[in-house]
Amino acid sequence: MDRIKLDAWVGIFVALGLIALMGLAMKVGNLTSNDIKTTYYVTANFENIGGLKPRAPVKSAGVVVGRVDSIVFDTKIYEAIVTMSIDERYVFPKDTFANIYTAGLLGEQYIGLEAGGDPDNLEANDKITQTQDAVVLEKLISQFLYNQASKEED
Amino acid sequence: MLDFFEKIGGTIRSKITRLGAATRLFFSIISYSSDSFKRFNLTIREIYFTGVLSLVIIVVSAFFVGMVLGLQGYYTLQKYGSSEAIGVLVALALVRELGPVVTALLFAGRAGTAITAEIGLMKATEQLSAMEMMAVSPVARIVAPRFWAGIITMPLLASIFSMVGVLGGYVVAVPLIGVDEGAFWSQMQANVDFNYDIVNGFIKSVVFGIACTIIALFEGYDAPPTAEGVSRATTRTVVTSSLAVLGLDFVLTSFMLTV
Numbered sequence: 152m153d154r155i156k157l158d159a160w161v162g163i164f165v166a167l168g169l170i171a172l173m174g175l176a177m178k179v180g181n182l183t184s185n186d187i188k189t190t191y192y193v194t195a196n197f198e199n200i201g202g203l204k205p206r207a208p209v210k211s212a213g214v215v216v217g218r219v220d221s222i223v224f225d226t227k228i229y230e231a232i233v234t235m236s237i238d239e240r241y242v243f244p245k246d247t248f249a250n251i252y253t254a255g256l257l258g259e260q261y262i263g264l265e266a267g268g269d270p271d272n273l274e275a276n277d278k279i280t281q282t283q284d285a286v287v288l289e290k291l292i293s294q295f296l297y298n299q300a301s302k303e304e305d
Numbered sequence: 306m307l308d309f310f311e312k313i314g315g316t317i318r319s320k321i322t323r324l325g326a327a328t329r330l331f332f333s334i335i336s337y338s339s340d341s342f343k344r345f346n347l348t349i350r351e352i353y354f355t356g357v358l359s360l361v362i363i364v365v366s367a368f369f370v371g372m373v374l375g376l377q378g379y380y381t382l383q384k385y386g387s388s389e390a391i392g393v394l395v396a397l398a399l400v401r402e403l404g405p406v407v408t409a410l411l412f413a414g415r416a417g418t419a420i421t422a423e424i425g426l427m428k429a430t431e432q433l434s435a436m437e438m439m440a441v442s443p444v445a446r447i448v449a450p451r452f453w454a455g456i457i458t459m460p461l462l463a464s465i466f467s468m469v470g471v472l473g474g475y476v477v478a479v480p481l482i483g484v485d486e487g488a489f490w491s492q493m494q495a496n497v498d499f500n501y502d503i504v505n506g507f508i509k510s511v512v513f514g515i516a517c518t519i520i521a522l523f524e525g526y527d528a529p530p531t532a533e534g535v536s537r538a539t540t541r542t543v544v545t546s547s548l549a550v551l552g553l554d555f556v557l558t559s560f561m562l563t564v
Contacts, residue, residue, distance in 0.1 A: 154346065157349065157350060157353050158349060160353055160357045161349050161352045161353050161356070161357060163357070164352065164353075164356045164357045164360065164461065165352075165457075165461060167360070167461075167465055168356075168460070168461025168462070168464050168465055169461070169464075170468075171461075171464040171465040171467070171468035171469070172460075172461075172464040172468075172507070174468045175400060175464060175467055175468055175471075175503050176499055176503060178471075178490070178494075179396045179400065179467075179468075179471055179493055179494070179497050179503070180400075180494065180497045180498065180499040180502065180503045181494050181495065181497060181498055181499055206498075
């Protein structure tokens with residue numbers, strides 16, 4: 152086989168490989184939808200994060216506005232400190248409420264942000280003070296049983 | 306009884322010697338690599354033989370693997386009422402595991418054996434010695450171009466495998482079963498991460514490419530110069546490559562999952 156034909160075939164092969172890789176990145180992966188580029192960090196303390204994991208979405212009104220960056224345990228206050236990276240395009244008031252929700256019945260956990268009414272906005276490295284922990288099923292059941300028991304006493 | 310232990314010891318010693326020889330070959334390939342980049346048309350020729358000629362088997366098997374994943378995935382997922390997640394299942398299985406691993410196994414069978422047989426026969430017919438006589442290093446002229454061709458080819462083949470497999474899964478899920486097309490792609494895009502899934506799969510395929518190629522080259526280079534020796538070396542290439550790929554896959558996956 153002569154040189155030009157060989158080069159052409161190899162060129163086709165390499166092009167196919169690169170197209171497949173691009174296809175994987177664009178069509179299968181999230182390279183295109185991942186348009187969160189410049190972000191700022193805010194932290195929030197939770198007494199219990201449940202099954203929240205790094206890279207879990209941070210949503211507000213159901214729209215993904217950022218991701219959980221890291222979760223560490225602070226032995227001074229015995230609480231979890233969750234650092235979130237939030238898209239620069241979105242700003243939230245200082246008294247924003249951070250909740251840990253579960254997507255669906257068995258789905259992954261995410262942080263839901265509910266905007267407050269403060270005129271000042273959260274800035275980089277600020278702390279969200281109002282948080283609500285993840286729902287722990289055992290606590291919920293024991294609370295329910297406790298309520299039932301106290302009702303029967305009345 | 307003593308014979309028995311002697312045999313065990315001899316086997317282990319010969320394995321270790323061969324490992325050392327393979328490592329030596331690896332480093333001499335690295336040191337001769339500049340030559341194979343200077344005469345890149347040699348490498349292009351090898352890319353043609355290992356890559357272009359493997360395309361058909363890769364594409365066809367990827368399409369069938371994707372279709373089977375689609376069918377099997379649908380069977381399980383519909384029990385939980387989440388058949389839309391089939392796109393995620395097919396894409397993650399292919400990109401993270403099956404793409405690199407099955408491609409490497411096919412690569413070892415299709416291209417690795419060819420490399421071993423070719424180099425083994427060259428050695429048996431004393432072409433390699435003839436080159437040395439002409440002061441041409443066989444490692445630079447024969448071995449190094451094949452090594453680089455293998456490294457370039459393997460990730461490209463694995464990418465093609467994954468992409469075609471996803472298309473196979475799409476063909477089964479959307480037109481045949483009737484899963485919603487939008488849900489199929491959007492759930493896939495929401496759950497397949499470029500950095501964590503696709504790049505990790507790519508890294509795997511590069512590592513498998515290095516492993517398969519170096520094993521094939523070494524077996525050929527080390528084969529006894531007889532017909533029987535070459536045939537045994539070819540068999541060993543497939544066995545060793547497959548085991549190396551599966552073992553490396555476990556190691557790499559356990560590294561990647563902890564991150």
